[in-house]
Amino acid sequence: MNMLKFTYGTTVFLSSAMLMVLEITAGRIIAPYVGNSLYSWTSVIGVVLAGLSFGNWLGGWLADRNHRHRTLGIALGIGALASLLVLAMLPAYGTLIRGQLLSLAWTSLLLVFGLFLVPAILLGVVSPLVTTLYLRIDESTGRAVGLLHALGATGSIFGTFAAGFVLIQWIGTRWTIIMVAIVLALLALPWLVRGPHRTPLLMSLLVAGLGMAAVTDRMNGFVAPCDIESQYYCLRVIDNHDQPGTMNTRSLAIDHLIHGTNDLDDPESLLTPYIHGMDTLIESRFSRNTPLRYFFAGGGAYTYPRALAARHGESEIVVSEIDPAVTKIAQSELDLDISEMTVHHDESRYVLGRYGPNRFDVLVLDAFHDVGFPHHLATREFNNLIKNRLSENGLFLINAIDQFPNSILIRTLLKTLKESFEHVEVWIERPSGSQNRLTFILSASNQPFEFAEIESKHGVFRVWYNITDFIEEQSLKYDAITLTDDYAPIERLISVLFTSAQQL
Structure with missing residues (x-):
C-alpha cells in the first residue's frame, strides 16, 4: 500500500x-x-x-x-x-x-x-x-x-x-x-x-x-x-561565400534575426548600413584617427568594435554583451580578437553603472533584438545614466527598428532622449518605394549635427538623412509618451511591426 x-x-x-x-x-x-x-x-x-x-x-x-x-x-x-x-x-x-x-x-x-x-x-x-x-x-x-x-x-x-x-x-x-x-x-x-x-x-x-x-x-x-544553444539565444553563423557580391563574409543570426556581417579579409569593412552610418556620424564629430573611449551596449557580431580595434589600437573599447556564447562564437567563427577590448558578460545597465562620470566619448546602444527592444535600456533614467557617463562632447548612438513613415517607437525614443540631452537627431537611409520597415539611428549629445544629410567617406557610398523635424512633428501630432522605468510599453509601441511578413 x-x-x-x-x-x-x-x-x-x-x-x-x-x-x-x-x-x-x-x-x-x-x-x-x-x-x-x-x-x-x-x-x-x-x-x-x-x-x-x-x-x-x-x-x-x-x-x-x-x-x-x-x-x-x-x-x-x-x-x-x-x-x-x-x-x-x-x-x-x-x-x-x-x-x-x-x-x-x-x-x-x-x-x-x-x-x-x-x-x-x-x-x-x-x-x-x-x-x-x-x-x-x-x-x-x-x-x-x-x-x-x-x-x-x-x-x-x-x-x-x-x-x-x-x-x-x-x-x-x-x-x-x-x-x-x-x-x-x-x-x-x-x-x-x-x-x-x-x-x-x-x-x-x-x-x-x-x-x-x-x-x-x-x-x-x-x-x-543552432550552432550553439546558449543560456539566452539560438546562435547560427551563416557563411556567405557562395552568394554573389558578399566577398569572404559571415553573418551572425541570433534566434531568427541577423545581427551583423563581418568581412573576414577586411576587419575595417562595415557592410551593415546602420553600423556604417554610426561610424560616419562619429567621424563627423571626431577626427577619424583620434583615439576615443567607446562603450558598446550589446556585442552581437562585434562588427564595429572589431573594426575600431583594427583601425587604431589606441582607442579604449568596452563591450557589454550579456551572453558569453555570443563572444565565443564571434571569436571562433567571425574573426574576432578581443585582446584589445574589455568585454563584460553582464547586463549593460549594470555594467555601465560601475563606471564613473565623464568616462566615455562614444556610447553605442546596439541591443535591438529579434522583434523587441530592451525596455530598461530605453528609459529616461537610463538616458540620464548615459549622459552622466559621457564626456562633455560625448555622443550617444542608438539603432532601432520601426515602421516608416508612422514611426511610433522612434518618436517615443526621441521625446524620451530630449528630456536628458540638449540635442537629439534621427537618421535614415532613403527608403525604397515598397519599404515600410527601416533601421533608424538616433544621436544624442550636447552639440547638434547641423546638416540635413551626411555621406559616407569610406567604404560603400551611402547617404543618411536627418529626419528629426519630421519625427518631431509626428510627436506633437500624436502626443508621444516618455519612457520611464515604471512605464515602458515597448511591445505595444512596436506592435505595428507584427502585422506583416516583414516582421520575420
Whole structure:
C-alpha cells in the first residue's frame, strides 16, 4: 500500500515537472521561427495553461467513469509520443506558419497551439486521475489532496529550474524534449503492466515510439538549427561565400534575426548600413584617427568594435554583451580578437553603472533584438545614466527598428532622449518605394549635427538623412509618451511591426 502511494506521488511530481520542462523549452524551440518576445512567451504560457485546464477537466471526467491505472498509463504513454511529435512537426509546421501573412502574436499562438496543446492536455489528465485513485486507498481526504497538490507544485518548480538552469544549457532543446518523452514513457510502464492486455499495450507503445522517432529523424526534427544553444539565444553563423557580391563574409543570426556581417579579409569593412552610418556620424564629430573611449551596449557580431580595434589600437573599447556564447562564437567563427577590448558578460545597465562620470566619448546602444527592444535600456533614467557617463562632447548612438513613415517607437525614443540631452537627431537611409520597415539611428549629445544629410567617406557610398523635424512633428501630432522605468510599453509601441511578413 505504501509503495502504491509512493508511486502515485512520484507520478504526480514527475509529470508536473515534465510539463514545466516542456513549457520552458517551448519558448526556446520556437525562437528561430518567431523570435523571443513578450508575444511568444505569452502564447506559450497561455496555451500550456489552456491545455492543463482542459486536461484537468478530462482527468476528472475519466475518474468519475471509473477509469483507473490503464487509463493513467495510456495518458502518460501518449504524452510521451506527443512530446516526440513536437520535434517531428516543428521543421515543416514552423516554416508553414511563419510563411503566412499573420501578425507575430497570431504566428506565435498558432505555432505553440499546434505543437504543445496536446502534450499539455495529456499531462493535465494525470493529477485528477491519480488523486481519485489515491483516495481509494487513503480516507484522509484533506491530507491526501494537499499532499498531491504539493507534490505537483513542487514538481513544477523542480521542472522549471531544471529546464532553465541545467537541461537547455547543457543538452539543448532537442535532447530536453527527448528526455521528457523517455521520462513519460517510463512513468507509463508501471501502470500499463498492472492491468489487462498489458502486452499489446506495451508493444503498441514501443512500436509507436520507434515509428515516431523514425518520422522525426526523417523530418530532421532531431537536428537543431543552432550552432550553439546558449543560456539566452539560438546562435547560427551563416557563411556567405557562395552568394554573389558578399566577398569572404559571415553573418551572425541570433534566434531568427541577423545581427551583423563581418568581412573576414577586411576587419575595417562595415557592410551593415546602420553600423556604417554610426561610424560616419562619429567621424563627423571626431577626427577619424583620434583615439576615443567607446562603450558598446550589446556585442552581437562585434562588427564595429572589431573594426575600431583594427583601425587604431589606441582607442579604449568596452563591450557589454550579456551572453558569453555570443563572444565565443564571434571569436571562433567571425574573426574576432578581443585582446584589445574589455568585454563584460553582464547586463549593460549594470555594467555601465560601475563606471564613473565623464568616462566615455562614444556610447553605442546596439541591443535591438529579434522583434523587441530592451525596455530598461530605453528609459529616461537610463538616458540620464548615459549622459552622466559621457564626456562633455560625448555622443550617444542608438539603432532601432520601426515602421516608416508612422514611426511610433522612434518618436517615443526621441521625446524620451530630449528630456536628458540638449540635442537629439534621427537618421535614415532613403527608403525604397515598397519599404515600410527601416533601421533608424538616433544621436544624442550636447552639440547638434547641423546638416540635413551626411555621406559616407569610406567604404560603400551611402547617404543618411536627418529626419528629426519630421519625427518631431509626428510627436506633437500624436502626443508621444516618455519612457520611464515604471512605464515602458515597448511591445505595444512596436506592435505595428507584427502585422506583416516583414516582421520575420
